[in-house]
Amino acid sequence: MxxxxxxxxxxxxxxxxxxxxxxxxxxxxxxxxxxxxxxxxxxxxxxxxxxxxxxxxxxxxxxxxxxxxxxxxxxxxxxxxxxxxxxxxxxxxxxxxxxxxxxxxxxxxxxxxxxxxxxxxxxxxxxxxxxxxxxxxxxxxxxxxxxxxxxxxxxxxxxxxxxxxxxALAPAWYLLVDTGVAVPTAALFQAPELTRHAVAATMADFVSGAPLGNAFEPVLRCREPAVEAAFAALARVGTPRLTGTGGGCFVEFATRGSAEAALAALPPGLAARVVAGAARSPLLDALEKAGIGDW
Incomplete structure (x- = not known):
């Protein structure tokens, strides 16, 4: 770059x-x-x-x-x-x-x-x-x-x-893994094994911690060995999840220290990092600092 x-x-x-x-x-x-x-x-x-x-x-x-x-x-x-x-x-x-x-x-x-x-x-x-x-x-x-x-x-x-x-979401830290798998979203939506008619969840389900899952996780874990390998590695330190329709995986932690300890415990060779969740977009903070934050 x-x-x-x-x-x-x-x-x-x-x-x-x-x-x-x-x-x-x-x-x-x-x-x-x-x-x-x-x-x-x-x-x-x-x-x-x-x-x-x-x-x-x-x-x-x-x-x-x-x-x-x-x-x-x-x-x-x-x-x-x-x-x-x-x-x-x-x-x-x-x-x-x-x-x-x-x-x-x-x-x-x-x-x-x-x-x-x-x-x-x-x-x-x-x-x-x-x-x-x-x-x-x-x-x-x-x-x-x-x-x-x-x-x-x-x-x-x-x-x-x-x-x-x-x-409003509680502060959290995330251990991210980039599997290197770039997924064509349109093709993924055509997967015959994709669950397309799940029962609608509620905010109360989410807040209670119900395991709501990602519809694309089983498809990608089956189709992409790198995604399955990342899930296996992350399962040793927490509960892995898939983000969006891509090949990226993550585990959520309540503290930065626990996330960094999990990062240190991962096997070598994974493209992993620890990042913080944001209370709001850093872009809004930057606009306010520049004095052009109001719509």
Whole structure:
């Protein structure tokens, strides 16, 4: 990765946090072919950094090396900027540089979070002033995970993930494992063994600690040896879970010390780290610090 852009050259840097799905159920199929989901989104105090610089022309330029799986039409950050620019007929453009830390396709929400950060910050830098609800509606056209990053709060989510209710979550630390498995979500939804009509859960079920599970876990553990191996390793230190529809796995801990002790007990060779859960998106904190936090 080349050095990050120099703020002295007009660049600003903004967090794009990762997320976890603390559970994920499919409760049915909609007439439009999409699936009805239930999940809890947990934002993390770790993620990518999106660097932005307004341009006087209307060009949207992505700088830095290409990221596998995010080139061209698949670059959600560029698509987000172009969508906002087109919808609001903005005369300015933007330079974009993303410091990638979140693995692509792991279920940690990296591409969606990068896109949301671009939407939220360019809304300020370009003076479009759409606010969270309208930006979230735009973001939904890019992906079902984008709205939660736009709003920046941990949330209970339903629908395709766009119906959000903010949820206060206790402090927690997470031991994450990147299995290196990048999962094509559309293909995974077509898996014949996928459970598509689970009984709907309630917030009371979640709060009580009921094991709600992830509908994609048995599919991926069967299909991907690396995911099964990660689950076996994590099972020695806690209760492993899958996040989203990706190959990423995690275990939750009440304290940082217990999470770090579990990390030290893992066998070598796993791409693992300890991160803290966030009470809200670090992006909101950064906007407030910059004095542009109000919608």
């Amino acid at each position: 080349p050095p990050a852009p120099d703020p002295a050259a007009g660049w600003s840097a903004w967090p794009a946090p990762a997320k976890l799905n603390l559970f994920l159920r499919i409760t049915g199929r909609r007439p439009d072919g999409y699936h009805d989901l239930q999940t809890v989104f947990r934002l993390l105090d770790w993620g990518d950094t999106v660097h932005l610089r307004p341009r006087r022309d209307r060009l949207i330029v992505r700088h830095g090396p290409p990221v596998a799986g995010m080139e061209g039409a698949d670059d959600l950050t560029v698509r987000a900027a172009k969508m906002l620019q087109s919808e609001q007929n903005v005369a300015q453009g933007a330079d974009i540089f993303v410091e990638k830390r979140i693995p692509v396709g792991g279920g940690f929400g990296g591409g969606s979070s990068d896109a949301a950060t671009a939407l939220v910050v360019l809304d300020r830098l370009w003076g479009t002033g759409l606010g969270a609800d309208r930006l979230a509606a735009l973001g939904l056209r890019l992906g079902a995970d984008v709205p939660v990053f736009v709003h920046g709060a941990n949330a209970w989510a339903e629908g395709v993930g766009e119906r959000l209710n903010a949820l």
